[in-house]
């Protein structure tokens with residue numbers, strides 16, 4: 001899966017640079033959306049982010065994510081963010097666990113199924 005993303009002032013850490021937590025959030029959400037497209041309701045069990053270069057505000061980045069392998073209900077996923085010159089600025093790997101819809105009902109929301 002591919003996405004384009006531009007961080008803005010809402011995500012600022014150091015001046016002009018995205019906060020690492022905001023970058024991690026975007027990557028985690030990218031994985032969530034990937035698994036939504038695949039049609040597996042899954043949640044993050046473990047997330048690792050490698051920050052290679054500062055992620056700049058107001059700069060478009062290409063984000064790419066895919067499923068590396070599956071072991072039963074464990075989904076191992078990887079992602080990379082690159083700048084317009086093709087240089088990798090951030091990478092992430094995560095373990096998602098497939099869960100039943102009752103998992104989401106624990107938050108008190110409507111646990112009605114969502115079409116993939």
Ligand SMILES: CCCCCCCCCCCCCCCC(=O)SCCNC(=O)CCNC(=O)[C@H](O)C(C)(C)COP(=O)(O)OP(=O)(O)OC[C@H]1O[C@@H](n2cnc3c(N)ncnc32)[C@H](O)[C@@H]1OP(=O)(O)O
Pocket residue numbers: 028029031032033036041042043044045046074095097099101104105109110111112113114
């Ligand atoms: C409301 C309407 C309906 C909504 C319809 C759906 C909507 C769809 C929305 C999706 C939205 C996503 C949005 C973005 C992604 C989030 O933001 S998800 C939110 C953040 N994550 C969470 O809140 C998850 C909190 N954690 C949990 O609930 C539980 O830990 C889990 C994930 C369900 C797993 O619990 P568990 O079943 O007890 O499993 P656990 O024993 O902890 O670990 C499972 C396995 O992983 C292994 N493991 C753990 N860590 C590692 C590691 N680092 N490396 C390798 N193996 C590991 C364990 O050894 C274990 O292996 P086995 O012994 O099973 O072989």
